[in-house]
Amino acid sequence: MALRWMIYGAYGYSGKLIARQAKKRGYSPILAGRNGVTLAEFARHLELPFREFSLQDVNSIKQQLADVDLVVNCAGPFSHTAAPLMHACIASKTHYLDITGEIDVFEYAHSLSAKAAEAGIVLCPGAGFDVIPTDCVAARLNAQMPDATHLALGFDSASRMSRGTAKTSVERLGQGGAARINGTIETVPLAWKAREIDFGAGKKMAMTIPWGDVATAYYTTEIPNIEVYIPASPRLVKRLRRLNPFRRVFNWQWVQRKLKAKIEANSEGPDSKERDRNPTYVWGEIRNARGEHREMRVKVKNGYSLTAEGAVELAVYTLEHPHPGGFYTPSRLYGAKLLDKYIIKS
Structure with a gap:
């Protein structure tokens, strides 16, 4: 079965790295963001589908996620983007990952754990070098x-x-x-x-x-x-x-x-x-x-290379290994063995 997932903020620095890593591994996520011109140019370069929308309205976001099983949010600062996208993911029953390092975002995601559990989705912020x-x-x-x-x-x-x-x-x-x-x-x-x-x-x-x-x-x-x-x-x-x-x-x-x-x-x-x-x-x-x-x-x-590889790894893992809904940290979702993929032995 094809994996139905999205990278939001795909034309930012880390978003591009994650999109390229996904393409390199043979996946075809939908690239998304609010700047349609920049988004379209990058998506066509990678030959990946794209979808333009902003995060101003939760109901509108929910509609954009109707056919999507997981979102990786790369659009920072996450203090502005995480909350509306998390709520839309809960409403549309779409797993949510991001690459934040912002304490307030982690705490907010944790506060939504019960709602995520009820929706049957994973909330896992920090799916990059942070943390x-x-x-x-x-x-x-x-x-x-x-x-x-x-x-x-x-x-x-x-x-x-x-x-x-x-x-x-x-x-x-x-x-x-x-x-x-x-x-x-x-x-x-x-x-x-x-x-x-x-x-x-x-x-x-x-x-x-x-x-x-x-x-x-x-x-x-x-x-x-x-x-x-x-x-x-x-x-x-x-x-x-x-x-x-x-x-x-x-x-x-x-x-x-x-x-x-x-x-x-x-x-x-x-x-x-x-x-x-x-x-x-x-x-x-x-x-x-x-x-x-x-x-x-x-x-x-x-850190940026690890973010690109880690975000894709956690996205694919989440889609292929069902978990009870709720808030997760990377090691609670995947296990501490995730670290071994990125260790440099010298």
């Missing part, structure tokens, strides 16, 4: 230490951000950091904690960031205290900490517009050669109340 490898590392560490109380995750890559990732980061800047503390997601200062970490390529100074695992790793492991780190120079840590009293300035619309215009002037994202040159090192550390701890380090494909 496949870190989620799988969290699951494997938790299997080693089921009584863990604290989980730290992190990653290190020299790869540049895509425009979409950069814009999402700008939107989050004014809100500060985030960590899960005693089971609750709390707002914390920018660069709240800093420490030296060996992600896999030697020790580096690192700082906490509001990454998606603050939400998802809790639903994977039920560990009540979760932090996520990336490398950051001592100078950057100091600069961000000095910004904390003024960070709400970054919520002002004119500041957002100025920062996003600057991002728009940059290239769309790393090309294939740059992605091949820049793998990602993923690290995790787990502790229990007795002070015992475990660490794990893996080297995986570049």
